[in-house]
Amino acid sequence: MTGVFAGMAGVLSAAFGDVVTYMPKGGAPREIQSIFRAAPIEIEGADGTPIVIAAPTWRVSRDLVPELARDDRIDPGQGKIYRLATIHPSGSPAADALILCELKEV
Structure with missing residues (x-):
C-alpha cells in the first residue's frame, strides 16, 4: 500500500518548500x-x-534525515538558526513520509 504514496513527500516539498540547511549534532551540514x-x-x-x-x-521527508534528533539545528536562510525541540513522527508507513518538527530559535 505504501507504493501509492511513494514520492509524495518530495512533490509536496518541491511545491511548498525551499532549501534548508540541516545541521545534525553528529554530522556535516547539508x-x-x-x-x-x-x-x-x-x-x-x-x-x-x-x-x-x-x-x-x-516538515522534512523521513528518508532525507534518518539521523534526525532533538537539538539538531536548521538554517532556513532567513538570518535565524533554529533547534529541533519536538519531533512528531508521521503515521504514514511510506519511507519518505513527512516528519513535523517544532522549532526554537537559537
Whole structure:
C-alpha cells in the first residue's frame, strides 16, 4: 500500500518548500529541500481535533534525515538558526513520509 504514496513527500516539498540547511549534532551540514514555516500552523490531533502549533515548524521527508534528533539545528536562510525541540513522527508507513518538527530559535 505504501507504493501509492511513494514520492509524495518530495512533490509536496518541491511545491511548498525551499532549501534548508540541516545541521545534525553528529554530522556535516547539508542542504535539504523541505518546508519551513515561521507562522502558526494547524494540524490534526490524534483524536481528530485541530491543534494549533504556534512555534516555527519544519516538515522534512523521513528518508532525507534518518539521523534526525532533538537539538539538531536548521538554517532556513532567513538570518535565524533554529533547534529541533519536538519531533512528531508521521503515521504514514511510506519511507519518505513527512516528519513535523517544532522549532526554537537559537
